Amino acid sequence: MPLRLRKLIGTVLIIILVLVYALIATTVAVATLGESPWWTHLIYFTVTGLLWILPAMLIIKWMEKPGKPRDE
Known part of the structure; x- marks a missing residue:
């Protein structure tokens, strides 16, 4: 797969x-944290705010993988 197409798909x-x-x-926060103290909200949103980085890193790693060399 060409690198440009892989980057488009990854984006x-x-x-x-x-x-x-x-x-x-x-949705999970609204359903479960309604009456929780402020520090529970802080911990939840800190963890969930950082957790999306793991799958995004996998997508970026796949995007940057070198493509097949073109036959000339």
Whole structure:
């Protein structure tokens, strides 16, 4: 797969990942943390705010993988 196409696909995947992850994390927070103290919210949003980086790193690693050399 050409590098430019892989980067395009990876960029779209990262955007989808961030949007879906944010919706899920916020939905879980609203459903479970309604009456929790402020420090519980702080811990939850700190952890979930950093957790999306792991799958994003895998996508970026895949995007940067060298492509096949072209036959000339």
